[in-house]
Amino acid sequence: MSKYITTPIYYVNGEAHIGHAYTTFIADTMARYEKLKGNYTYFLTGTDEHGQKIEESAQKHGKPTQEFADEISASFKNLWDEFEIGYDKFIRTTDEDHKIGVQKAFEVMYAKGDIYKDFYEGHYCVSCETFFPETQLVDGEFCPDCGRTTSVVKEESYFFKLSKYEDALLRHYEENPDFILPRSRANEVINFVKGGLRDLSVTRTSFTWGVKLPESMNDDKHVMYVWLDALMNYVTALGYGKDDANMDFWPASTHFVGKDILRFHAIYWPAFLMSLDLPLPKHIGAHGWWTRDGEKMSKSKGNVVSPKEVSDVYGVENLRYFMLREVPFGQDGDFSQRAFIDRINSELSNDLGNLLNRIIGMSGKYSDFEIDSKDVEKYHTKELDAMNEALGNLDGFMQNMQTHRYLEELWKLFSIGNKAIEEHAPWVKIKEGKKDEALATVALVANILAKASIMLSPVMPKTTAIIADALNFTIDNTSYNELVIDKKLLKLFNIKKVPPLFPRVEEPLMEEAPNAMPDDKPNDKMKEELIANKEAKKEKEEDDNLIEIGQFFETSLKVGVVVEAEEVPKSKKLLKLQVDLGEGTNRQVVAGIKEFYSAESLLNTQVCVVANLKPAKLMGMMSEGMLLAAKDEDGLCLVRPEKPKKAGTPIG
Ligand SMILES: [Zn+2]
16 A cells, blocks of 8 residues: 655745654654555655745845755755654755646646636735735734734736635535544634635735746746645655656645644645646644643744754654654644653653663573563463553554554553563562563563564654664564564564663753743652643543533633723724723723724623733734624624623623
8 A cells, every 4th residue: 555644845934843843753653654564655845945935034144045945945854864754755845846847737727727817906914925805804904824914915816716616625525524634623624615715816926936837828927826836745746747756656645734734735735636636635634833831932932942952962762752642633732841851751761661671681680681482372361462452552543643642552561561570570480480480471571562662663763673673673564564463472582781771861951941930850749730731631632622611611701891992093993992890990902893883882881701811912002801702794793691790790
């Protein structure tokens, strides 16, 4: 079977951060897993290098655009090489072959009547390189994706008939419930499509840093809009439009993407592919964000985690393990050194590392390092059954990208091993003269470690190669088939001593982020919190999209009375209100409801207010709450209590 796995191509306007590392790790893990299983697998990553933003960044750095793109692209490639990411191809959208493929696609779509020329006048966000219809803007001027101010731009443009594919897309989502993973993310896409798709402007004349239109179009003012250019990378990498050399890998098994670019991958991309008469990818896997110590990472806060910095001190494989174990795929994850250290010490060092050391020690003492599986089945059927059951569960978790469940299940093997040693106490058996029994337990654990390291190898390829070497075998598709699929046991061998694979980490090895937790050694209270958080998270994982009642009550909703209301000058949408929430002083709430309510009509009326939102600035004014409202095609109405209630009455 062939498998094709991709990361997004990373945009070259900055260095790689921990989120890029996570996407690359999970895609690399999946690709290694498929290769381990013997599937014919192709793994693609690369960089997205066109567009106005890059042109501007290059200017800011005083460099020619190509040189700037070369440098940042190389910084990604070098990092992945240093991390030994096993990609089969690193594509750049500035590659000639890629450009040829995109031009070819444009010609095919145009010939089919799916691309036409018109004018676009619209609100454009330079940062997102996207036009937004007025209805999507926040307060009539701000970008709904990044919040920056948009500007009105009119230019000649070619359009892709996205609207034509609305029904086909909806049908595809319905017939393929695993097209978007996790499934809980599908609704936002489906609702967006149901809301109606507008044709998509796919060229620009306002900048030049992009793929030119095909010569046959005879229109060299235009360059391609970055999304058409960028998304096409998934097929141009396989030779689309040129020699189709690797097109037998198409359709992709999984495109891994961040949740911010899900819409482009789950709507535009399948529509483009339908237009090109190419099959659609099997899965779009959308992952969440990473925070640091619970806070959003940002340059200005100085708390951005550099994957290079982390891997330099903790090791890249420990980082891979941590990230894939820590977060349920699709949800946001948090990077904290405490949680990381906790996993290194308890899971890697205690559960796995010590187990290996213990059997090296015992076999050295009892049998001159010789390990013989001959009596394992006689004394340990219970353990073998439990082990095989856990091994059998793994594939399902990996196929659903639930790496945290996969690793959790895999770790059951180590507890089976550790428990067998405690229960059967080989040192006692030796004293009692039951050497066969003692050696059978040691051999059981050696087999557990062998099978577990095969299955851990996609996550930690180098570390598991060392374990396999100590156990006298090599991790590959052959050993996978023999030891995991056919459930065979290790042949007679001599175990090798290895240096400790996971030295314990006693205190943080990196400087804590500014404003991280006040004292810098993990204390008992923090450990308790960590455990409590883990438990809480685990419960949360069980049901992806449902929330606990407690989560609902984290939102404080209150009845408020509007005591002052005025229009915000120069804003089409905003009203500035003073709302009494029974707190003694009034709250200022800036609300985008001017089109639906006049200021006077609101005076002395009741509203429902989200009272514990972080204050936000809108057009320079503080807003200390949000009004509940319902909006459909007929307009917006405020949600109000059915009967008057006192200001500040909680809603729940
Ligand atoms: Zn934006």
